[in-house]
Amino acid sequence: MEMLVNLKEKSYPIYIEKGLLEHVGEKIGAVYQGKKIAIITDDQVNHYYGETVKSQLEKDYAVTIVEMPHGEKSKSFDVLPALYKRLLDFNLTRSDLIVALGGGVIGDLAGFVAATYMRGIPFVQIPTSLLAQVDSSVGGKVAVDLPDGKNLVGAFHHPKMVLIDPLVLKTLEPRFIHDGMGEVIKYGCIKDASLFDQLASYQDFNDLYKDIDEIIYRCIDIKRIVVENDEKDFGDRLVLNFGHTLAHTIEQYYHYEKYSHGEAVAIGMYQLTKLAQERGLTPAYTADKIKAVLERYELPTACHLEMDVLKQTIKLDKKNINSKLSLILLKNLGEAFVYPTNLSFFDGVERV
Template sequence: MKTVNVALGDRTYPILIQGGLLRRAADHLGPLAAGRRLVIVTDENVRHHLDALREGLSGAGMSSEAIVLPPGEGSKSWAVLADLCDQLLTLGVERQDHVIALGGGVIGDLVGFAAAILKRGCRFVQIPTTLLAQVDSSVGGKTAINTPAGKNMIGAFHQPALVLIDPDVLDTLPARQVRAGYAEVVKYGLIDDFAFFEWCEHNAAGLIAGDAEARNHAITHAVASKARIVAADEHETNGTRALLNLGHTFGHALEAEAGFSDRLLHGEAVAAGCALAFAYSARHGLCSGQDARRVAAHLAAVGLPDGVAATGITASGAQLVDLMRYDKKASGGVLPFLLAKGIGQTFLDRTVDLADVEAFLDEQPL
């Protein structure tokens, strides 16, 4: 078993990574349950993993309840949040209880936010079942729901007590979901780790096809990278954690234009956003055109969007920039962008002119 700790003082928590961990989760949840019933929140797409988890808990003499929500980004809404909180209260969840988030990023974000506000804060555990959630959203304590104004606009920082990652659950994940999750894997190489980007170039095909060794290495490396960044800047106040948003400003605008639907998955939008961030950087001479082309070529090679055209979005630059104006990272009317001086050399730029971004986007082929 691999263990990565998110070092946050008295709120430090472990991330455990091991194949088959889902069925053995009771070994690690038992001390947290303290003899009380556990409440598991999941969605319709994850019922098979729910059964395995509950069987393992039952075999260890632990009782559990399950709340099953509709799948998809649409569940990150006020209505579903309110319904979830009502169900948790009806089940008698108390502050010291641990709610289990079993699912992808949607479930993790939603359940984490519900835990943050229920009775002014109760505890929760992340058991991510998608590659994207395992390498990104389950770690770091960002929780949120979406609104018509944009993605993750209402939320809270609320760290889990424990993260259990079982790479074996990815064997049942649709290929498109694996590719989308891979976008958040390669992102760590693009941010500040050129050697890892090179590893990705050589191993992405195997990782996506199901190579267990490649998946375990990628997950462990990504989680360790994120844990290091979160420990240095938990609430995104000194600019370090902002580096994790590479590709997200462009990507969230594309997601919003797609209606936060399966038309464009989050990881697909991030991939397109990373390619655009490098292309924009090259346009201004910050990085070489060769680097920008190399990033786009790698994304395209694994079946991810390498720009606006590949997402199927036909919005104008003005339309996409209008969506960016609602970005929660904006401060004092300035929207920071993650740009690059090269692969593995991402930096935060607070001087970007949105009119120039609009023109850049209008130059992109549709």
């Protein structure tokens, strides 16, 4: 399967194909004729796929692997000087290429390095987690975290290409599959009721996997359309943040250790929809339907944190602009809208 993200001179292709990792050199060779490639990855992904990708690229390029520890803590502003130094020692120039080989953390980190190193160099995304394949590898958002919050330093820097091999999902621990399903379910909630119903029809992820190429394609296609219409995240693209206002605060409160991103998004989607129902902004029983699908894929729906604690972090959220908060709510399953409000929306809520 193939699609094009049409952003004029910043357009790029996305390929979805089982076994694609065995053809990385051929695909990259179609868009890059330089001399050097730096692969940024983490210790877990490098163990499984680093040599596979490196050996292919070494046929035509000088290649180095920059390995980071796995986990959100590697997406810190503090790691950047040492990372830039590795690239300088390799004599990487503006005409060379970075390959992001990993999940969402590596994609965000490597993308931000590509956006800022020597004022910007090209990069290719090879996402290896379900979450990265259906969401974070597409759209050009790259960032690192500050102690005060997630993704507070970032840029819009689109890849030259995205290469998605669903076979890599077979090596993921079950929790990381569930993590990705949080974002898959989000797409059904905000833009595609038939996708939501399809997800509800499977017994579990193993049942779903027979249609995984199609599921990934449908999620990316939704994001592609949204990104093409709103590249810089000020209008329709905001609906992609459904559940994220609460999710980012939950992740940060637990120092990215208790809940993964997809798990936190699941909690955010359910809790916000339940609250919107109580406010009469979302139809009755919508939250129950979301909860049933989340639980089918072993995702949490509550974290039992005090709302007053979360409010302090929401104040720093990028969507909290001029003390006005843009929450993403559902008119119906498959139809989201931006609801302008402020922190008072959460008044009366004790815990989520």
